[in-house]
Amino acid sequence: METVWSVVQAQVERTPGAVAARAARTYTYRDVSALAGDLGDRIAAKVRPGSLVALDASSRFSGAVGILAAIAAGCAVLPLDRQSPAARRARVLDDARPALLLRELAEAEFALEESGLPSPPGQSDLGGIAYVLYTSGSTGQPKGVMVGHEALVDRLAGLAEQPGLAADESVLAMAALSFDISLAELLLPLTVGASFTAVPEETRADPLAFAELVAAAAPDVVQATPSFWRMLTASGWTGAPGARLWTGGESLTPSLARELLPRCSELWNVYGPTEATIWATAARIVSAERISLGEPLAGVGVLIDDTGELLLHGTGLAHGYLNREQLTAERFPQRDTPDGRRRVYRTGDLVRRGPDGALEFLGRLDSQVKLRGHRIELGEVEAVLEEHPDVSQAVVLLQDADRPEIAALVAFVVQRTEADLQGWLEDRLPTSHRPARITALPELPRTTAGKVDRIALAAGLAVGGQAVPVAAAPAPGDVRALVAEAWRQTLALESVDEDANFFDAGGNSALLAVLQKRLSDGLGVRVPIKEIFRNPTAAGLVDHILRTKVPN
Secondary structure, three states: OOOHHHHHHHHHHHOOOOEEEEOOOEEEHHHHHHHHHHHHHHHHHHOOOOOEEEEEOOOHHHHHHHHHHHHHOOOEEEEOOOOOOHHHHHHHHHHHOOOEEEEEEEOOEEEEEEOOOOOOOOOOOOOOEEEEEEEOOOOOOOEEEEEEHHHHHHHHHHHHHHHHOOOOOEEEEOOOOOOOHHHHHHHHHHHHOOEEEEOOHHHHOOHHHHHHHHHHHOOOEEEEOHHHHHHHHHOOOOOOOOOEEEEOOOOOOHHHHHHHHHHOOEEEEEEOOHHHOOOOEEEEEOOOOOOOOEEEOOOEEEEEOOOOEEEEEEOOOOOEEOOOHHHHHHHOOOOOOOOOOOOOEEEEEEEEEOOOOOEEEEEEOOOEEEEOOEEEEHHHHHHHHHOOOOEEEEEEEEEOOOOOOOOEEEEEEEEOOOOOHHHHHHOOOOHHHOOOEEEEOOOOOEOOOOOEOHHHHHHOOOOOOOOOOOOOOOOOOOHHHHHHHHHHHHHOOOOOOOOOEOOOOOOOHHHHHHHHHHHHHHHOEOOOHHHHHHOOEHHHHHHHHHHHOOEO
């Protein structure tokens, strides 16, 4: 059975001394092979082939070594989300029951910890599985998507063809390991003789530092979500003329495409759910007036059923969901397919064929949403809210879905007390899944059929991000007034509570970049985004600026 490890090993034999990765130091293909091979031997000495191995790492290079090592040992790997609260990580580990945990000590150095957890009843040998990734689940329990070796190898080969990556080219690697797009950044280069540059987390969070890294590294391919590109352009990034930009994970808008096209050599819109292995379709965008999902990648087949739902088939389909046979049967039904495999994945996405035959995204059939690149089942957020003993019912909606730069989750609850629900969610959901606002109602509106009237709730939402009349500019030396004005304009507020948390007041990653640029222009100081994270109130940020006064 061919695996990504065997494909990388073949490349090592061809170009052992070529640069494979740039991280804390530069690593050759020979280095990667030795590090992953040695770690694979350590894994094999502790667990049997077919076991599930959890990977807990922050360094992208460590992630690549850990993934390759687990596969080399004949195991499936489960990259953990380091941003998830402890309670959610515990749910994932309890559901997956990995036999071993790889815990990063330093770059490419790991401690191996046996979990001591027995496999759940019915969990079969995972020898044919390359990796397991957990995605949001509508019942409140995240679900593990199992992707096989054939799917991963074939998908990487397809991506090498289109959008394309050649030997001696380079990729910027910045996606979290818990997102399957990280595999395109880390493993695709190693299968074709290319290299990747690992982006430190603190650099990724600071648009100005990230722009400096792009300029210095001069990568051929940079992949990110539309939300990230929006944050970068809002910070004043002038672009990377020699780079091909891939964008996916949420809808690419014409306005963002107009911003990106002059800033790169090529712009590609890519689409694909985790269940179809990284990306399934791609379209080169040459005009902001024509945005589509494009055509299937090599090995991918598409069908559109009578409801308009997109069905995917081919070599890239996942095996299903870990320990969830019924859900697997529902989402991966048997259908007649041109390739004769008689198995499809129901994406839940509504699409149509455009005039040129390219696929066009129209919306969702269910309550799943995409917010700043994160796939979120609204039902999961509702279920966690309803676990609170004082909440009898909860409804979560995506506000301003057609305006990605200000889109946010909002919740409506019926609760018996004024309990701190945000604190409850902080312990149980990642930041991406937490509502920006929770509104308590005596009861939820109902339709004539007795169901919760989500349309009525949505109609009652105040439209966020509307322009607020701009007051006279404060005196340049008045730091407190300048910060308050930047805060007010960015969040479209009538007034600013200096002690309110930026994110609790409606802020998000895209607006963070807008705030940073307003502060830089108005104050003449550079305030790194990480410092806004550390000082998320206007009062705290003023104190930080007055203490540091870093020149712009």
